[in-house]
């Protein structure tokens with residue numbers, strides 16, 4: 001294909017993709033509007049499960065947004081050139097996913113139009129409130145970081161700003177973990193392991209998203225992966241997947257150790273129907289072990305297997321978040337230890353939750369916002385795309 | 398059952414000072430007597446801490462008077478589905494070790510260290526100086542973080558548009574609400590609607606009053622019978638205590 005015809009068809013595809021993204025995003029906004037008009041009664045949420053599917057999407061995006069910056073950090077802070085070329089794309093993806101995730105969180109509020117209240121009435125004891133400056137700070141630092149990367153005169157600032165971004169994102173992900181860790185009364189959440197668990201999850205999910213997006217863009221532009229770099233990033237993904245597995249195991253094992261939490265763990269891991277299925281099948285087997293196989297089996301080192309592994313990791317992360325967020329809420333609170341309880345308000349009972357279409361549409365709308373931001377960003381700032389072979393520059397990795 | 402009440406009353410009366418004995422001429426009336434009003438525009442006083450003592454041995458299984466009274470007083474429809482709000486609910490209990498059955502009304506425990514207030518990003522959840530925990534419905538953004546944080550499931554999210562408003566109690570779709578301890582009545586010197594309804598039904602299972610006032614019946618009873626707070630291990634120091642748990 002000559003350069004010209006590629007450019008023409010590429011342009012057509014680009015607008016097609018933008019139109020597709022806009023359509024999904026519009027569906028998301030439509031769903032949010034519908035939810036706001038009728039109230040949350042049109043969702044699957046109820047008085048027992050107050051955070052539903054939108055939170056699963058939003059937390060995935062926010063956690064991955066922070067994790068994807070790892071690729072940039074390895075380049076700028078630790079001076080690995082192979083990663084440095086990828087830093088602008090990582091920065092763009094981070095901003096895109098953060099925007100998508102926050103949009104979903106905001107539109108799922110009971111009163112989204114009052115979001116300004118959250119900005120003007122700051123409660124210093126609320127982890128939620130802490131997260132607001134953390135999120136806006138991330139937007140700011142990542143934008144600054146991308147400027148230092150893309151503007152040659154600013155290049156010497158890359159390292160210190162990169163370090164700031166890296167530190168900031170660690171605090172941010174810790175903050176996301178703390179949102180849950182501070183819920184002392186809930187068996188599922190009051191655990192000191194949550195912040196480090198979220199941190200390692202963010203590394204894994206961020207890298208998986210990066211792999212998928214990068215591969216799509218390479219294929220799009222007819223570029224070829226540098227096998228050496230692919231090899232490194234693949235190994236890194238493997239290590240992160242193992243790290244996440246380890247922390248998730250530690251979280252459940254410590255919970256099993258505390259008598260108060262045992263019943264909850266049995267529910268999540270064994271008796272809870274959909275939840276053990278999603279945990280073992282979705283997260284452990286399809287979201288972790290299978291990707292590890294694809295990553296480490298020597299005969300399977302091809303780029304498309306790495307992409308497949310990354311996609312599985314992403315799907316597995318949704319399974320894990322569903323178990324964590326929804327499973328943690330459907331299990332009854334222990335208000336009267338030593339008693340069997342019942343009431344009209346679901347005391348002592350496993351609550352039910354069936355996610356509804358508007359919730360999914362809102363979630364996908366958030367992904368569409370991230371998608372649109374990324375493809376438009378990449379097109380506008382052409383140099384976001386890492387250049388390996390064929391037009392490969394000297395690389396001292 | 399009234400024997401037990403009288404016994405407890407007698408116990409506390411013997412321990413109480415002469416002044417208290419003077420006020421306690423009509424024991425039943427004490428349930429309502431200590432809620433003194435405060436002038437309009439004056440802030441709630443931190444010398445007062447409103448609270449309740451719920452006697453599960455007096456609460457009747459199947460009785461729903463407190464719930465109906467609250468629903469009527471505060472204008473929320475009695476629950477039919479899992480998305481409906483419930484400011485107060487009846488919980489039936491069976492002790493696992495003995496099989497003993499009991500029943501109690503469950504509502505916001507008006508914690509001294511309320512996690513709902515700690516986590517609220519907008520300060521919509523707040524605690525008044527007199528210990529009553531409230532939600533400012535005009536400030537709540539409906540994030541539901543307080544519902545996640547409350548150990549007692551005391552809060553409800555309004556899932557549907559609110560059709561009929563009560564001027565005393567603004568309510569709105571997309572915000573969170575819970576027991577206000579009938580603050581509008583208490584501020585006028587009254588008692589919560591549930592307390593009144595329970596007494597009217599002849600159970601007198603809920604005692605309301607100022608936990609800080611050494612002369613109040615609730616103060617004296619808490620010091621004369623074994624009481625417990627729910628999930629005391631969490632250290633939140635709820636304003637609601639229970640007898641017989």
Ligand code: SF4
Nearest residue numbers: 505506508511513547
């Ligand atoms: S019982 Fe729940 S809603 Fe009431 S003050 Fe305590 S934490 Fe807040």
Ligand code: SF4
Nearest residue numbers: 517537538540541543
């Ligand atoms: S739902 Fe309302 S009251 Fe509860 S934490 Fe959020 S803003 Fe505060």
